[in-house]
Amino acid sequence: xxxxxxxxxxxxxxxxxxxxxxxxxxxxxxxxxxxxxxxxxxxxxxxxxxxxxxxxxxxxxxxxxxxxxxxxxxxxxxxxxxxxxxxxxxxxxxxxxxxxxxxxxxxxxxxxxxxxxxxxxxxxxxxxxxxxxxxxxxxxxxxxxxxxxxxxxxxxxxxxxxxxxxxxxxxxxxxxxxxxxxxxxxxxxxxxxxxxxxxxxxxxxxxxxxxxxxxxxxxxxxxxxxxxxxxxxxxxxxxxxxxxxxxxxxxxxxxxxxxxxxxxxxxxxxxxxxxxxxxxxxxxxxxxxxxxxxxxxxxxxxxxxxxxxxxxxxxxxxxxxxxxxxxxxxxxxxxxxxxxxxxxxxxxxxxxxxxxxxxxxxxxxxxxxxxxxxxxxxxxxxxxxxxxxxxxxxxxxxxxxxxxxxxxxxxxxxxxxxxxxxxxxxxxxxxxxxxx
Ligand SMILES: *Cc1c(COP(=O)(O)O)cnc(C)c1O
Numbered sequence: 372x373x374x375x376x377x378x379x380x381x382x383x384x385x386x387x388x389x390x391x392x393x394x395x396x397x398x399x400x401x402x403x404x405x406x407x408x409x410x411x412x413x414x415x416x417x418x419x420x421x422x423x424x425x426x427x428x429x430x431x432x433x434x435x436x437x438x439x440x441x442x443x444x445x446x447x448x449x450x451x452x453x454x455x456x457x458x459x460x461x462x463x464x465x466x467x468x469x470x471x472x473x474x475x476x477x478x479x480x481x482x483x484x485x486x487x488x489x490x491x492x493x494x495x496x497x498x499x500x501x502x503x504x505x506x507x508x509x510x511x512x513x514x515x516x517x518x519x520x521x522x523x524x525x526x527x528x529x530x531x532x533x534x535x536x537x538x539x540x541x542x543x544x545x546x547x548x549x550x551x552x553x554x555x556x557x558x559x560x561x562x563x564x565x566x567x568x569x570x571x572x573x574x575x576x577x578x579x580x581x582x583x584x585x586x587x588x589x590x591x592x593x594x595x596x597x598x599x600x601x602x603x604x605x606x607x608x609x610x611x612x613x614x615x616x617x618x619x620x621x622x623x624x625x626x627x628x629x630x631x632x633x634x635x636x637x638x639x640x641x642x643x644x645x646x647x648x649x650x651x652x653x654x655x656x657x658x659x660x661x662x663x664x665x666x667x668x669x670x671x672x673x674x675x676x677x678x679x680x681x682x683x684x685x686x687x688x689x690x691x692x693x694x695x696x697x698x699x700x701x702x703x704x705x706x707x708x709x710x711x712x713x714x715x716x717x718x719x720x721x722x723x724x725x726x727x728x729x730x731x732x733x734x735x736x737x738x739x740x741x742x743x744x745x746x747x748x749x750x751x752x753x754x755x756x757x758x759x760x761x762x763x764x765x766x767x768x769x770x771x772x773x774x775x776x777x778x779x780x781x782x783x784x785x786x787x788x789x790x791x792x793x794x795x796x797x798x799x800x801x802x803x804x805x806x807x
Contacts, residue, residue, distance in 0.1 A: 410668060437652070437655070461475075479503065483654060617646055623635070690732075
């Protein structure tokens with residue numbers, strides 16, 4: 372969803388104004404706010420399904436492949452279950468995410484365990500739960516996985532994630548494929564690592580994995596990365612290592628600022644040209660593309676604070692609910708929940724109540740004039756939103772709602788202050804003065 376040049380109109384059909392209020396599919400966000408309180412996240416199941424089908428159709432047109440949803444983008448069990456119901460596997464980066472995927476009904480064999488560093492405990496978990504593929508990024512992890520698997524008489528399919536030294540051309544904090552990034556094994560060293568892997572018990576080094584970064588709207592960087600991966604596979608095969616799987620990562624972006632949508636035909640065309648002749652099974656790990664547009668964060672205006680040079684719209688949501696604006700300079704279109712009655716616009720900073728100057732959701736944004744009590748929807752917030760939430764300032768995690776048609780369901784409860792504070796313990800040596 373984005374705002375058409377200054378006119379505040381959502382363009383995804385799943386979000387629209389109905390009877391004067393912004394609705395997610397058939398459910399009014401105004402009514403939801405009355406029922407669950409603010410702030411809250413709301414996701415459209417139909418929009419997640421639509422994005423999945425777009426991606427799956429593009430992949431099918433090129434000859435097919437396995438789509439493993441990158442759970443870190445939005446790890447709510449209901450979101451994973453929605454995607455797994457459509458046929459998706461899961462890409463996870465921690466034992467916690469693996470447990471979520473399993474709890475949501477993803478089969479262990481459809482899970483890829485990625486991530487830059489894994490603890491021995493996590494590798495044991497992967498082996499004992501029959502995880503389909505483990506992508507490794509270090510020789511240390513390789514040696515440990517070998518020992519863990521061999522001790523249990525199991526052989527694990529392993530992907531080695533290579534760093535192709537390609538600039539994804541996206542924000543510095545979400546680029547992962549340059550030589551200076553911590554991710555992957557330098558592609559030049561990959562043959563030596565594969566040769567070593569081939570000698571280790573319990574390891575089937577059958578896959579090359581690559582993921583160059585996130586929020587790519589221009590597909591060109593994939594071409595360079597996948598070309599290098601293709602050359603590597605040919606080189607490895609000449610050396611007697613039979614690569615049968617390619618894991619091409621995720622990274623497809625969404626048009627937060629109303630850019631052109633990513634060209635999936637271009638993306639799969641690049642794949643066909645660069646690695647299509649290798650006869651490998653392909654795995655894709657889209658995260659953001661599947662869930663970003665489906666989500667909104669709804670918050671209430673607490674105050675309109677007129678400073679010397681700026682007007683601040685103080686929300687009950689903050690960087691604790693959505694850190695992307697301050698972490699990545701990300702832009703999220705904002706819509707009033709109650710449809711604007713006039714075309715007047717006011718330039719405001721949309722901020723939260725957290726004690727940080729970096730606590731903003733938007734700066735210098737043209738919005739319809741709003742009063743305390745009004746509701747806003749911070750849109751395209753379904754990916755890397757709720758999952759990055761924190762409880763800084765002892766702010767409880769917000770609830771998450773999934774909408775399907777006219778039905779909605781709370782898919783995560785609002786954290787209670789009792790539960791949050793109740794995690795703390797006062798040691799016996801401290802006097803419990805004034806505390807009952
Ligand atoms: C984060 C990540 C993804 C998903 O990235 P998106 O930009 O959300 O598509 C895929 N694969 C790996 C290894 C990742 O770390």
